[in-house]
Every structure is written in C-alpha cells, then in structure tokens.
Amino acid sequence: MKIKNLINNIFIFSLLIFFITSSNAGEIFVSLKKNKVNVRYGPSFESDIKYVYKKINLPLKQIDKKENFRRIIDLKNNSGWIHISQLKKGNSVIATKDKVLFKKPISFAKPIAQIKKGRLLIVEKCEQNWCRVSSEKLKGWIKKEGIWGLK
Numbered sequence: 001m002k003i004k005n006l007i008n009n010i011f012i013f014s015l016l017i018f019f020i021t022s023s024n025a026g027e028i029f030v031s032l033k034k035n036k037v038n039v040r041y042g043p044s045f046e047s048d049i050k051y052v053y054k055k056i057n058l059p060l061k062q063i064d065k066k067e068n069f070r071r072i073i074d075l076k077n078n079s080g081w082i083h084i085s086q087l088k089k090g091n092s093v094i095a096t097k098d099k100v101l102f103k104k105p106i107s108f109a110k111p112i113a114q115i116k117k118g119r120l121l122i123v124e125k126c127e128q129n130w131c132r133v134s135s136e137k138l139k140g141w142i143k144k145e146g147i148w149g150l151k
Contacts, residue, residue, distance in 0.1 A: 029090030029149050030070065032058045039080035043069035050080045057092040057122060059149030075148050093133070093149035095119045101140040105130035112140040126150065 035056045040047040043066040063079070064071035070087060073079040075094055099115040105127060115121070121133040121142070130141050131150070144150060 027151075028062050029151055030060050030062050030072070030087040031090050031092045031149075032056055032060070033086055033088050037082060037086045039072070039078075039082055040069075041080065043067065043071070043081045045083070047081065051078070055120065057120060059090055059092045059094060059120075060087075062087075090149060090151075091123055093121050093123055093131070093147040095121065095142075095146060096148050097146040099142050099146055101133070101138060101142055103140055105132070105141040107143075109141070113138050115142060121147070123150070 032053055035054060037053045038049045039051050039053060041050050060072040060074050062070045063073050068084045069081045070084055071081050095115050095117055097117050101112045101115050102109040103112055119135060121135045124132040124134060129144050131144055132141050
C-alpha cells in the first residue's frame with residue numbers, strides 16, 4: 001500500500017512540475033521581422049486573419065506555441081497567432097512612460113533627448129538597470145523601468 005501511495009504522489013508531483021514549467025516556458029519577447037505581419041485567430045494559415053501589424057521591430061510577448069506558429073500578446077493585450085517566419089528574437093522595447101535618454105548609464109550623465117511614451121526603441125545591450133538603445137538618429141542609455149519588451 002505504501003508503494004502505491006508513493007507512486008501516486010510521484011505521479012502527481014511530476015504532473016505539477018510539468019504544468020508549472022510548461023506554462024512559463026513559452027513566455028519570451030520577440031519582435032516583428034517585417035512591416036506587415038498577419039495575426040490569425042488560430043495556429044494555421046487556414047485560420048482567418050484577425051488583424052495586421054504594420055510596424056517592423058514591434059516587441060511582442062510569446063505566450064504559447066504550436067508547431068510553426070507562436071501565440072503572442074502585445075502591450076495593449078491584443079493577442080493572436082503569428083507564423084514563426086515573421087518573428088525574430090526580441091531586440092526592441094516600447095517606452096510605457098516619458099523617459100530621458102542619457103549619454104552614459106548614470107542618472108547624472110548628460111541628457112540627450114526626451115523619449116515620449118509609446119516610442120519604439122531598438123535595444124543594443126543592457127547592463128544592470130540600464131539599456132543602450134537607438135531610435136532613428138538617437139543613441140543613448142535609458143533606465144530599464146518604464147519600458148515594455150524585456151524579460
């Protein structure tokens with residue numbers, strides 16, 4: 001009887017671990033490869049198009065995957081399925097509040113520009129609480145807080 005209980009407990013524990021790890025395993029940030037990307041209701045080309053993104057490098061959160069499709073959610077909580085060929089590793093963020101772009105990764109460095117809420121930024125690298133970003137002709141450092149697209 002003890003062996004049967006032990007086997008049942010191991011089975012339940014294994015299922016619990018599987019569901020905990022699999023639920024978070026797919027949550028990564030990705031970016032759009034192209035200026036026009038179809039978002040579908042389901043994970044196939046036969047599924048109807050739900051809407052179309054028209055912004056290259058737009059950051060998205062991948063929340064699920066099925067074969068060659070990825071379920072994504074954007075900053076405004078819109079979700080749907082995109083073929084993997086339209087996505088790349090996350091390299092961009094969106095400012096969720098007004099920010100200051102600095103010359104160096106310290107708060108008392110020379111400010112370069114004001115970054116407005118909603119601005120798309122390309123991430124070059126991140127160190128501790130700062131990221132080196134670029135946007136059009138601007139390059140500099142911003143604090144990680146108040147940006148969406150980083151894990």
